[in-house]
Amino acid sequence: xxxxxxxxxxxxxxxxxxxxxxxxxxxxxxxxxxxxxxxxxxxxxxxxxxxxxxxxxxxxxxxxxxxxxxxxxxxxxxxxxxxxxxxxxxxxx
Numbered sequence: 001x002x003x004x005x006x007x008x009x010x011x012x013x014x015x016x017x018x019x020x021x022x023x024x025x026x027x028x029x030x031x032x033x034x035x036x037x038x039x040x041x042x043x044x045x046x047x048x049x050x051x052x053x054x055x056x057x058x059x060x061x062x063x064x065x066x067x068x069x070x071x072x073x074x075x076x077x078x079x080x081x082x083x084x085x086x087x088x089x090x091x092x093x
Contacts, residue, residue, distance in 0.1 A: 001049065002047065002048070002049070003079055004057075005043070005075045006045075006072065007041055008042040008060050008071075009073075010041075010063075011067060011068035011069075012063060012068075015063065015066040017064055017067055021034045021056075021059070021060070028051075028052040028056060029048060029052055030048040030056050030086055031085060031086055032087075033087045034086075045081070045083075057072065
């Protein structure tokens, strides 16, 4: 089990990126969350095995049909947060 922080840049808001990411994560068994950032990017924290995280990263590089992804960066951390499911987060409270 690994924890990745993923930052996706480009036209990734208002194109169902978060909902599509949740659907893919649920299929892969990835736990965590996805949220829009004020700068127009999308931020994801994801936990899963190597195959599931790599598959999620591959999805992020393309995104849903109307998305135009310009870059995807990920960073592996040593901190597992033990997420119970994968959620679309509206904003940090």
